[in-house]
Amino acid sequence: MEHYTPIYVNTSDKSVLVIGGGRVAERKVRGLLQTEARITVVSPLLTPTLEQLHQESRIEWIARSYRNGDLRGAFLVYAATDDPNVNHSVVQEAEAGAILVNDAMSSGNSSFITPSVVRRGRLSIAISTAGAGPAAAAEIRALLEQQFGDEYETYLDFLHQMRMEIKSRGLPPTVRSTLLRRLTEMDILDTIRTGQFEWWSEEKIGNWISRNQEEM
Numbered sequence: 251m252e253h254y255t256p257i258y259v260n261t262s263d264k265s266v267l268v269i270g271g272g273r274v275a276e277r278k279v280r281g282l283l284q285t286e287a288r289i290t291v292v293s294p295l296l297t298p299t300l301e302q303l304h305q306e307s308r309i310e311w312i313a314r315s316y317r318n319g320d321l322r323g324a325f326l327v328y329a330a331t332d333d334p335n336v337n338h339s340v341v342q343e344a345e346a347g348a349i350l351v352n353d354a355m356s357s358g359n360s361s362f363i364t365p366s367v368v369r370r371g372r373l374s375i376a377i378s379t380a381g382a383g384p385a386a387a388a389e390i391r392a393l394l395e396q397q398f399g400d401e402y403e404t405y406l407d408f409l410h411q412m413r414m415e416i417k418s419r420g421l422p423p424t425v426r427s428t429l430l431r432r433l434t435e436m437d438i439l440d441t442i443r444t445g446q447f448e449w450w451s452e453e454k455i456g457n458w459i460s461r462n463q464e465e466m
C-alpha cells in the first residue's frame with residue numbers, strides 16, 4: 251500500500267506551473283488561488299473560467315503546448331493534460347530538476363497528490379485516499395464541511411492574535427505553553443456560534459494573561 255507524507259507547502263511568491271487548461275487543471279488552479287502562488291498555465295486552450303482569470307491577470311497563460319524546458323524556475327508543477335505521454339514528459343523533466351510534480355492521471359507517477367480540502371480561514375483540513383477514491387475524498391470533505399463551520403475562521407484568528415500577544419511578552423516557556431493551552435480550553439467557539447463573541451481589547455488580553463499567570 252502507498253503511504254504519503256502529509257505536509258503544508260508554502261507557495262507564497264513561488265512559481266507554480268500547471269500544464270493543461272481543462273477541467274482538472276482549472277480545479278488545481280482554484281486551489282492555488284487560495285494561496286499567494288504565482289500561477290502560470292501552459293496550454294493551447296483554456297476553460298472559460300481560466301480564460302477569465304487570465305484576463306483578470308490572476309494567472310499567466312503561455313498559449314501553446316508544453317515544451318521541454320518550460321519547468322525552468324518552477325517550484326511546483328501540475329501535469330493536467332489529457333495526454334498521458336505529455337504528462338509523463340512533464341514528470342520526467344520535473345524529476346530531472348528535482349521539482350515536486352503532480353500527474354493528475356497517475357498517483358503512481360506523482361511526487362505528490364492533490365488532497366480534497368476544507369478551508370475555514372487559517373484552518374485547512376486536507377483529505378487523501380492515496381488515490382483509491384477521489385470521489386470518496388470529496389464526500390468526506392463535504393461531511394467535514396458540515397462539522398467545521400465558519401465559526402472556526404473567527405476562532406483561529408482569535409487564537410492567532412492571542413498567540414502573537416503571548417509570544418511577544420517574553421514569558422518563561424512553561425508559562426507561555428500553559429497560557430496557550432488554557433486558551434483552547436475556553437468556550438470561545440460556543441460564544442462565536444451564539445453570536446456573543448467580541449474581539450478582546452488590549453486591556454482584556456493583558457488582564458487575562460496576568461490573571462492566569464497568578465493562578466499558576
Ligand SMILES: C[C@@]1(CC(=O)O)c2cc3[nH]c(cc4nc(cc5[nH]c(cc(n2)[C@H]1CCC(=O)O)[C@@](C)(CC(=O)O)[C@@H]5CCC(=O)O)C(CC(=O)O)=C4CCC(=O)O)c(CCC(=O)O)c3CC(=O)O
Nearest residue numbers: 354355357363364365366378379380381383384385387388
Ligand atoms: C490521484 C489523484 C491525482 C491528483 O490529481 O493529485 C487523482 C486522480 C484521479 N482522479 C480521477 C477522477 C476523479 N477525481 C475527482 C475529484 C478530485 N480528485 C482529486 C484528487 C486526485 N485525483 C488525486 C488523489 C486524491 C486522493 O488521494 O484521494 C481531488 C480530491 C482534488 C483535486 O483534484 O483538486 C478532487 C475532489 C475535490 C473536491 O471536490 O473536494 C472526481 C470527482 C469529480 O470530478 O467531481 C473524479 C471522477 C470520479 C472518479 O473517477 O472517482 C481519476 C480517474 C480519471 C479517469 O478515469 O479518466 C484519476 C486518475 C487515477 O485514478 O489514476
Ligand SMILES: NC(=O)C1=CN([C@@H]2O[C@H](COP(=O)(O)OP(=O)(O)OC[C@H]3O[C@@H](n4cnc5c(N)ncnc54)[C@H](O)[C@@H]3O)[C@@H](O)[C@H]2O)C=CC1
Nearest residue numbers: 270271272273274275292293295315316331332336354355
Ligand atoms: N486528478 C483528477 O482529479 C482527475 C484526473 N482526470 C484525468 O485528467 C485528464 C484531464 O482531464 P480534463 O481536464 O477533464 O481534460 P480536458 O480535455 O478538459 O483538458 C485537457 C487540457 O489539456 C490541454 N493540453 C492537451 N495537450 C497539451 C499539451 N501538449 N500541452 C499543454 N496542454 C495540453 C488541452 O488544451 C486542455 O486544456 C483526464 O484525461 C483524466 O485522465 C480526470 C478527472 C479527475
